[in-house]
Amino acid sequence: MNDKTPPRIRRRASPPKMQGRMGYRNAEPYLRQDFDYRCAYCGAHEQLKGGPHAFCVDHFKPRSKRGPVNDYSNLYWVCIPCNMIKHDKWPTSKQRRRGYRFADPCREMDYGVHFLESDEGFLKPITACGEYHISMLRLNRAWLQQHRQERTRKWTRFTEASQLYEELKRIIEARPTNAATQMMRRLLTFLSEEIKALRSELAVAIPRIPMQRVL
Ligand SMILES: [Zn+2]
Structure with a gap:
């Protein structure tokens, strides 16, 4: 994990308490504020997508890959297309050793460090992490x-x-x-x-x- 750059998104100091299988949904209003009403991955604003109903809570490390369910630090506010595309993707240990992983905007700077944007609006990877992140999230979709x-x-x-x-x-x-x-x-x-x-x-x-x- 790259901890050298400041995170792009800063979360609140005292996260809400959550319990139960769907307890993480209680985090929605807090996540919306912390993520500035934007998708953590593609940066789309709620207003661009028709409102908060076009967004949902994403588990950064998927539940199916033993990601914590109700840990606020594992919850991200994302647009539904990014959530569906990411689904339960997670790099294998072999991929992680080679630097292939998702960029984590709550722990590091992703845009401008792992990838840049071309004049035509395409994201261009500059690290293995950037390559994995753009490809797995299809961040160059039309x-x-x-x-x-x-x-x-x-x-x-x-x-x-x-x-x-x-x-x-x-x-x-x-x-x-x-x-x-x-x-x-x-x-x-x-x-x-x-x-x-x-x-x-x-x-x-x-x-x-x-x-x-x-x-
Ligand atoms: Zn998105």
């Missing part, structure tokens, strides 16, 4: 790749629109009001609305890699 590509395009547009807004504002402020500056003010309002719309879309988009703070 929806994710297209979403990441589109999100990069929106970031570029957002950055350009924000710069243009600031420049235009400076120009208007340095001039006396006339027909031209009035037209520029209309353009400023238009840009402001565009920036606002992009900001709200990017706030729930899958974050860029290395994981950057969402807006």
Whole structure:
């Protein structure tokens, strides 16, 4: 296990108490908060998938592979597709010796350390762990790749629109009001609305890699 990088996801200090075969489901509201309402693996926000009902609790080490059932540190908030794809996959001891394992976002940095993102939105492994993680979770499935590509395009547009807004504002402020500056003010309002719309879309988009703070 790589403990050298800080974890991407930090859990609460006092986890909830759970008992019984399905006790782990009581952890849902706590996990949602700790995982920032996003899938631990693909980064999709609940709002992108239609709400929390499109998510579930995942056992990082599967129950069928002797993973603890009600241990909060083994519970992850994930989207249903990631949960179904991961299912009970777990590396064999031979694979683990060669470095093939799931990256654990609660114990290390996964994005930017074990894999990077290409301009086209594909995740590219840079370690054996990254290779295993991307392949087992199918993190380059079409929806994710297209979403990441589109999100990069929106970031570029957002950055350009924000710069243009600031420049235009400076120009208007340095001039006396006339027909031209009035037209520029209309353009400023238009840009402001565009920036606002992009900001709200990017706030729930899958974050860029290395994981950057969402807006
Ligand atoms: Zn997911």
